[in-house]
Every structure is written in C-alpha cells, then in structure tokens.
Amino acid sequence: MSRKRVAIGGLYQESHSFSPAPATLREFEACILVYGDETFERLAGSNHEVAGALDVLSDYECIPLLYGATSASGMPVRRDDYETLKATYLDHLDKALPLDGVVMTMHGSTVAEHIQDATGDLIEAVRNRVGPDIPITVSLDLHANVTRRMARNADALVGYHTAPHVDQRDTGQRVARVMQHLLSGCLIAQAYCPIPMIVPAENGQTTVGPYAEVMDMGLELETRSDVLSASVFSVQPWMDLTEVGSSVVVITDGDSEVATTEAKRLAVDLWDRREAFEPDLTPYEEAIDSALTDDARPHVFSDSADAPSSGAPGDSPALLSSLLDRGINDPVYLNIVDGNAVERAETVGIGNRGTVTVGASFTDAFYSPVTFEGTVRTLFDGRFTFKGPGFNGVPFDMGKTAVWVTGGIHLVTMERGVLQWDPELYRCVGLEPTDARIVVAKSPAAFRAAYSGFAHKIVNIDAPGVCSPNLREFPWKHVPRPVYPLDEFETPPDFVCYTERSGRA
Ligand SMILES: [Zn+2]
Known part of the structure; x- marks a missing residue:
C-alpha cells in the first residue's frame, strides 16, 4: 500500500500596524525563502516547526512546499509580494496533489496590504484546493492573532508553548501528531475562544509571571489523555485590525464539550491576570x-x-x-x-x-x-x-x-x-x-x-x-472596542467559544 502523502510548508511574518519597517519579498529572501526540496534540506534537524513535523511524520510521504520567514517583522506585507508568495505556495501544493493532509507552519499575525488576515487567507486557499475532507493542521507563534477564518478552515491550530520561543521543533511535532491522529481516522474537536485583550510582551514570558501561570495550566491540561493540544495566544499587541486579540484554542479527541469548557476556563484565567501584564519600565x-x-x-x-x-x-x-x-x-x-x-x-x-x-x-x-x-x-x-x-x-x-x-x-x-x-x-x-x-x-x-x-x-x-509597551498612547482606529487595556471593563466579557469537530471516526 502506498504511503499517505502530507505536504509541509508555510509563511512566518509578524505584522505591525504602526511600523515603518518594510515587509517585502526582500525581507523574506534576507531571512529564509525556500521552495521544494530545499525546504527540507535547509530546515530538517534544526529547531524549527518543519523539522518537528518531519520527525513525527517519518512513516508518511512528506512533500515540501514553500517556506518563507522574515526575521524582522514590520508593515503589512506588500500586496504584490504577498500574492507572489501565495501563488508560489499554491503552485507547489497543486503539484503535490492528491494529498492526504497539509501541515502549515505559520506565524499567525501576518497582514498583507489588502488582506487583514493573510494567515486565514492562505489557510482558506489551501482548504479550497484540497476540499473539506483533507485535514489541515497549522502551527502558530504564540503571538498569533487567531481569527474565526483561521479556525473555520483549519482542523487544528497549535501554538508555541514558550516565550522566549524555544519550542519551534516541539510545536512542529505537536501539530504533526494531531495530523497523525486525524490520518489514523480519529475525530477531533477544536474550541477557539477569543479574548478582548492585547498585552505588551515584556511580561508575556512563559518562564515566570502571569503568562507562565496560564501556560502551565494549558500544559497540565495537555497531560489529559483526551486533550490533544492546548494553546494560549497572547497576540502581537500593535495590530490595529477589525478582528484582533488574545485567544485560547483547545483540541480534544472529539469531545466538543470538554474542548469548549477548557478553552473558556483558560481564557478566563488569562483575562483575570490582565493587569499583571503591565511592564515595570x-x-x-x-x-x-x-x-x-x-x-x-x-x-x-x-x-x-x-x-x-x-x-x-x-x-x-x-x-x-x-x-x-x-x-x-x-x-x-x-x-x-x-x-x-x-x-x-x-x-x-x-x-x-x-x-x-x-x-x-x-x-x-x-x-x-x-x-x-x-x-x-x-x-x-x-x-x-x-x-x-x-x-x-x-x-x-x-x-x-x-x-x-x-x-x-x-x-x-x-x-x-x-x-x-x-x-x-x-x-x-x-x-x-x-x-x-x-x-x-x-x-x-x-x-x-x-x-x-x-x-x-x-x-x-x-x-x-x-x-x-505603552499601548494606550498609539493612534488606534480599527481595533474593536472595548478592548483591554485601552478600555476598562465594568463586567467581564462573554468568552464566546467557536467549536467544531472534524475527522472521520
Ligand atoms: Zn512570537
């Protein structure tokens, strides 16, 4: 029997609404922009999500797509350059079809000049190519701005557990294990819970402080046999978009209620600590x-x-x-x-x-x-x-x-x-x-x-x-209000969760 085929690749760029630093193809080329075989040649064995995915999926036929990253983030990616990257990515995907699964190694806070949620745009484009039944699992930086479009089009969103980020390869392994789970014919349920808060990065470490406390709860949750993944996204705080904020994503082995309850619990835990994110400068x-x-x-x-x-x-x-x-x-x-x-x-x-x-x-x-x-x-x-x-x-x-x-x-x-x-x-x-x-x-x-x-x-x-990190001083125009810390909340937000099941039992 021929081996199942999984394509691997992605885009990693963090955008910033107030930055004058350019984000063009040149910035990707200066950091890393590889296609086809070079993707695995460059990244296998390093502390990278692609390497982690390859570690876990060694029994499958892994097909390299485009991988591009900018080491320095900045403005939204220039329109033509984003379209070039997207077209090249999809071109490699088209050539790799038919596929049994796609692992996308993304940042999650990428904005293009003409598309606020470029991550969701690329995931949706892949979904449209492979159809509704082929699993797509996506790794994300923990500063990802997770959106409903991303959650709707990806079977699983799996974030870094560390800030400072040191678990890139481990995250690649985790996102690949969810893929393995789906390819073996099992169900999953994913609950995505957005939180109306943005926080500066100084106290957004997972080694000590408020974020570490919540991340530890997420890690504890992952030790449960029915929980495949728990991610807490603090979000990149300088994105003036119409959909932006921290979030939690919990993935279980098919139980929607557990996924929803636990995602909401972690979201409340993060919200309750919001004031502790104010940095001491x-x-x-x-x-x-x-x-x-x-x-x-x-x-x-x-x-x-x-x-x-x-x-x-x-x-x-x-x-x-x-x-x-x-x-x-x-x-x-x-x-x-x-x-x-x-x-x-x-x-x-x-x-x-x-x-x-x-x-x-x-x-x-x-x-x-x-x-x-x-x-x-x-x-x-x-x-x-x-x-x-x-x-x-x-x-x-x-x-x-x-x-x-x-x-x-x-x-x-x-x-x-x-x-x-x-x-x-x-x-x-x-x-x-x-x-x-x-x-x-x-x-x-x-x-x-x-x-x-x-x-x-x-x-x-x-x-x-x-x-x-003095977030209140920026000229915000688009971010939905109220949002912490720009606004005070007299009552806590609703913590609405979006939960979907996928896979075939
Ligand atoms: Zn990050």
Whole structure:
C-alpha cells in the first residue's frame, strides 16, 4: 500500500500596524525563502516547526512546499509580494496533489496590504484546493492573532508553548501528531475562544509571571489523555485590525464539550491576570546612570520599543545619544539599523576615523539622527547563525555590517533588522557581551533565553519607539472596542467559544 502523502510548508511574518519597517519579498529572501526540496534540506534537524513535523511524520510521504520567514517583522506585507508568495505556495501544493493532509507552519499575525488576515487567507486557499475532507493542521507563534477564518478552515491550530520561543521543533511535532491522529481516522474537536485583550510582551514570558501561570495550566491540561493540544495566544499587541486579540484554542479527541469548557476556563484565567501584564519600565537615562555606578557586568538593556522582532525598524539612536553625552570608556555594545552608516564605514575604512550620522533612517517620528566621530573597527557581511536556545542552528543575515567605536561605545550598524534574541549578533563581529558594562538587546522578552545565563542584571528600559509597551498612547482606529487595556471593563466579557469537530471516526 502506498504511503499517505502530507505536504509541509508555510509563511512566518509578524505584522505591525504602526511600523515603518518594510515587509517585502526582500525581507523574506534576507531571512529564509525556500521552495521544494530545499525546504527540507535547509530546515530538517534544526529547531524549527518543519523539522518537528518531519520527525513525527517519518512513516508518511512528506512533500515540501514553500517556506518563507522574515526575521524582522514590520508593515503589512506588500500586496504584490504577498500574492507572489501565495501563488508560489499554491503552485507547489497543486503539484503535490492528491494529498492526504497539509501541515502549515505559520506565524499567525501576518497582514498583507489588502488582506487583514493573510494567515486565514492562505489557510482558506489551501482548504479550497484540497476540499473539506483533507485535514489541515497549522502551527502558530504564540503571538498569533487567531481569527474565526483561521479556525473555520483549519482542523487544528497549535501554538508555541514558550516565550522566549524555544519550542519551534516541539510545536512542529505537536501539530504533526494531531495530523497523525486525524490520518489514523480519529475525530477531533477544536474550541477557539477569543479574548478582548492585547498585552505588551515584556511580561508575556512563559518562564515566570502571569503568562507562565496560564501556560502551565494549558500544559497540565495537555497531560489529559483526551486533550490533544492546548494553546494560549497572547497576540502581537500593535495590530490595529477589525478582528484582533488574545485567544485560547483547545483540541480534544472529539469531545466538543470538554474542548469548549477548557478553552473558556483558560481564557478566563488569562483575562483575570490582565493587569499583571503591565511592564515595570526604567527610564533609559536612569538605567544608564545606574549601570555606570555598578561595576558588575553586563547590564543587559531590553530596548523593546525598537525591537525588530516586534516590528520596529531597529533605527533608534535614543540610547546612543545619551551614552555619547556621558563620554563612557567602559565597553558598551549597542546596535542600530542604518545602511547609510554602513556605507559611510566602507568609505572611511577599517582602522580610520570618520564622522557618521546614524539613526532615525526609517522615521523621525520618535527620535532624531545622531552625529559622532568614531573609528571603524570591523566590516562584516552580516551572516551569522543563532547558537542560543531559540532558532538554534538557524542562519540569519543582517546585511552588510560595520562596527564604529568611540571611547567605550561600540556601535554595530547593519543594513537590516534581525531578531535580537541571540548574543551572536555581537559575537559575530568580535564583541563579547560578557565583557561589556552595558549590552543592548532590542527585544522585549525572547532575548532572555540566551542572555539571562550571563547577565548581571536585565533592565526593561522605557525608551521612545514604535514598539513601546505603552499601548494606550498609539493612534488606534480599527481595533474593536472595548478592548483591554485601552478600555476598562465594568463586567467581564462573554468568552464566546467557536467549536467544531472534524475527522472521520
Ligand atoms: Zn512570537
């Protein structure tokens, strides 16, 4: 008997309604955009959802589709580029037909210029191709904005359990096990429960704090023999869409009532903790002064307002400006996305001094460019591989990169923003973060997995930027109201669950 055929692939991009950082094919190509055989060649064996799916589905014939990801998120994906990615994905799917199942490895917060819910759009397009009876199971980042369209078209939505995200491969295995369950002829019931809240990412960790408490309940639920999956999605908080919010998805082995009851219970548990998500921020000037009076090192600053992983352009010179004012001689490592500053470094040349203007190259709405004189220490092609727990072994490309030095300040300038979860961003240009008095990670939480092992202290700084956790200050237009924390609730919301069964008994 021929083996059952399962196609695997997806799109992973996190959009941001207030970001000036572009999201075009170029951003996918700079991170990862692979088709056909290359999809499995590049990702098998790494800490990635595709690798996890391959681990579990080894007895099936697995067919690679397109996989594309941007390491830095940003604006909605440009219309033509989204349509190109979608058409290529569907083209590979069409060639793979007939199929017994499709595993889609998605982010879940992807917006295209002309489609608010691009994830739901792609899942629906796959559903239309394969028909109502072929199972589609979808892995999602836990910052996914889960929608009714996604829940309606996918048999199963399965999210990461970790923030910082370190369980990509494990999530791929879990979503593939639900596929296995369906392919073996068993039923499932999926309950999706949206929650009218958006929360900043700083306290959205699953290692400690309010989110960890709820995620632990989800993990406890998964130990039940009749529960296949429990996912709690905190949502990417800067999406000004007509359908947006945190959510819970629970999948059981066919019992709709258990799925609905448990999804609602977790949703209430998350809602009840909403105030605990407010982050404790230190004004950045105060954080610098405090680090300069404490000799232990390194002080790791989380500059979340300019985090490329959250959708910021990474071009904030706010910290640099303050550091320059103080004339620091102890090593301080920080970084700014600025292609012109890299070009300027190439002109000046390694070992030479020159004047450079840096920062605010995407937008000057939050801060202004800074000019200083420094020495060009390093020029580098910008390619490096993550060695920490998240995306371990996955290559990243920040474009051409140059290190400028003045006094103790070591400024890494690069052409493109990348995830700042891993100190390899500094090590790849010869800077050892454990030597620094201050090292800056432009990331709200995920950097902790790789940095907390050696950080003397981690400080969430309050600095200007498009990904500021001060959510009430953004110009919201579309998000449905009321929503926490933009509005106060006198009575709790209804927690309506959407539950569907699928599979064949
Ligand atoms: Zn995420």
